[in-house]
Amino acid sequence: MRTIMATAAVAVAVLVTVAFAAPGALRAQADKGQEKKVQLVKLSFDDKGYVVTPSSVTKGIPVKMEVDLDTVKAACAPSSSTPST
Numbered sequence: 001m002r003t004i005m006a007t008a009a010v011a012v013a014v015l016v017t018v019a020f021a022a023p024g025a026l027r028a029q030a031d032k033g034q035e036k037k038v039q040l041v042k043l044s045f046d047d048k049g050y051v052v053t054p055s056s057v058t059k060g061i062p063v064k065m066e067v068d069l070d071t072v073k074a075a076c077a078p079s080s081s082t083p084s085t
Contacts, residue, residue: 037061044068 039061042053045068057063 039063041065042068043072045071 039057041057041063043065044051044053050072
């Protein structure tokens with residue numbers, strides 16, 4: 001159950017990022033002569049769950065998301081248990 005919730009949280013974070021980035025990405029392509037601004041968002045996992053830093057972005061500016069695979073992979077790994085004897 002925890003793995004499903006973790007996967008859903010990552011999917012939501014990516015969808016939100018795409019929703020905010022898409023209009024800005026199209027505008028950036030249209031304005032080829034201007035300097036392109038990109039917002040950097042970092043996704044990691046700690047003892048409280050997924051952490052997106054910063055927690056908000058500016059509408060109309062493309063977003064680049066970096067994922068800390070060391071922490072996120074550990075969060076998505078299936079857990080196993082051994083029966084007690």
